[in-house]
Amino acid sequence: MRIAVDAMGGDFAPREVIEGAILAQTQLNVDIALVGDRDILANYLKQHNYQESDRLEIVPSEGIIEMDDEPLEGLRRKPNSSIAVAMNLVKRKQADAVVSAGHSGAAMAAALLRLGRLPGVDRPAIGALFPTQVAHKPVLLLDVGANVDCRPKFLEQFAIMGSLYSKYAIGIQEPKVGLLNIGEEACKGNELAIRVHQALQDNPQITFAGNAEGRDILKGQFDVIVCDGFAGNIVLKFAEGVGNAVMQILKEELPKGWRGKLGALILKPNLKKVKERIDADEYGGALLLGVAGICVISHGSSNAISIRNAIRVAKDAVDHGVLDRIRGQIKPKVSIPADDTPDDPPT
Template sequence: MENDSPNKVNRPRAIRRLVIWYRRNSAVTSLVDTAASSASAAGNVAGSVVSSAGSVVSSAGSMARSTLQPLVFDPLRRLQGVADNGLGTTAINDFERIWVAVDGMGGDHAPGPILDGCLQAIERLPLRIKFVGEVEKIKLAAKAMDLEDLLNKSIKKDLIELVPSGPSVEMNEEATVVRRKKDASINIAMDLVKKGKASAVYSAGNSGALMASAIFRLGRLEGIDRPAIGALFPTKDPGQPVLVLDVGANMDCKPNYLHQFALLGNIYSRDVLQVNKPRIGLLNIGEEECKGNELSLNTYELLINEDRFNFVGNCEGRDVLSGQFDVVVCDGFTGNVLLKFLESVGSVLLDVLRAELPRGRRGKVGSAFLRSNLKRIKKRLDHAEHGGALLLGVNGICVIGHGSSKALSVVSALRIAHSAASHGVMEDLANLHRPKALSI
């Protein structure tokens, strides 16, 4: 009896010490809004059923995993209008599905992971996919990834259609190669949109080739000199992303280009992201209107005198993710640097937090509680997890995926394509040359 008594006392005490240690690490718990509740729940479970520290970690891990569903960070999910059936999948009315053309040969890992993402997307989103590519390679990839049966079933249900193409544009080729490779998958996909057989096009391939193909095949919108790539960046509010454009299409810009980017971004934010009165900001080195280089100063004058959108002033780099702006405009060189920097933040932050956690057994147990949450933070800050960016300013909906895109990124990108196609954004973009159509 005397030997059992210390165990009865020490176990609850160890649990209490663990919870006290966890709560004292406010620097970590302030970053992870769900960590405190997970630790508390794990402590309650441990008090009654846990016989070892290993089972505490297992319980907490299973609780965390149950909350981390795919696409939980996607700010467009609430705009889809698709009901969850409680099983992690969605109830979709086939009559509401729209066709999206997918460049199946574009990307570092194509066509297998791209096909996998498309098959997942038709289960979660009201979409039908015209999968464009070299059919034999697609079938071999499907067989290698054990997707053959699912692909055939989807084809029979008219959810996916394989559209044959010729040799594809490689990632290292010049953008103008799309003029020579007329039957490349990206060109065939663009033609499907041009002919009205698809509402949007997605490609994770050569972004320069995609932009060139879009301009050659679809053409620019009236009143737009240069199309821009618009990327959704996360902010402090998971449901309120900020649209940054341009992030790479135009290295050297004129003030009127940035003015047009603001018009494009205002329409997209209003129509697709459902922001009533988007707040437009100009990326600059200071808030004052007298700050900046010649491009910034001249652009500021154009934006401040524009009555078709709500220009709220200059946006410093530290304010991009603050939630104070809905759209931020900049030249493509600056925007691409900002984009690539953001891509590194998630992994760096995760490494810093790991390094700062206490050492020893208590640190290992605490790390186990936080592991899933830290990965969640990394994903929220990693732009590649958001799927793709929009090419705005061409006469069609085009989504550019990350070159290294795999299944989850493909699903997220197709969510963006669906949102843009189903909210009437092209009608408003087509009326850019009519000021009254854009009056707020």
């Protein structure tokens, strides 16, 4: 298996991306195509005594899509940018998956342009895995940012794709799907949520377990939770913010006083374990579901650990043939009658 890694994307690229890719290469036994500026990457490898090889190959690209670039326009202007070249490797079957910590909108746009959508899928979604209170039982939240204004059938498709991912990549026999909402009852929520609730209830392809309130996300009783990309992105980033705030509070309060200093010292290994369970870096990247290729988006501030974990998510998806599992499962006809609103053009 060979993973194309966008070595230029992310706040700490290329350093952390390269280090993460090398971790993944040795620990996860995958081949890596490091896509980026040849000179910069070769220099880094040389300085750190890494050897370029068949298993860790530099694939040259030119330029990157900056965070303030408009995705489509950026891709048009920079057709050989790192994310575009990485995506091309998958298109040409020279790689099995792409991992990027760069501009997520650009990654989504590049995936749509180069790989296209799976048949029947109206809108691909970004799915993020969250740790829950129950150890080793993550929940997949989607969409976390690809589609801000959603129609009911989009969320219905997210539910099907999420279920298949949960079943085949994570190994949950019968994934329980929740609808992110502000109350348990079917009548609760905004217009979108009320309509989606009904649709999910009627859909035979999934196991609908009802509405999931904000407080239920991390409880571990849902395997998949669907929402529009606006709510999902806010939850994703809020979770990141809370993780940071909690670690900050622990750092401030625990070592206070002599008891604190002593106690914190003794507890160091256990605190490390707490950090691992809370820290966003420990949970792999977000997966693009619905495009005709495996693409994992890691957050912008990814360090080496995040990159390795994002590569692991990509590897798992490839290993379990997630694409083939989803392909053909999204029927053009869904159980929701056509909206009266016109279909907006695909982005």
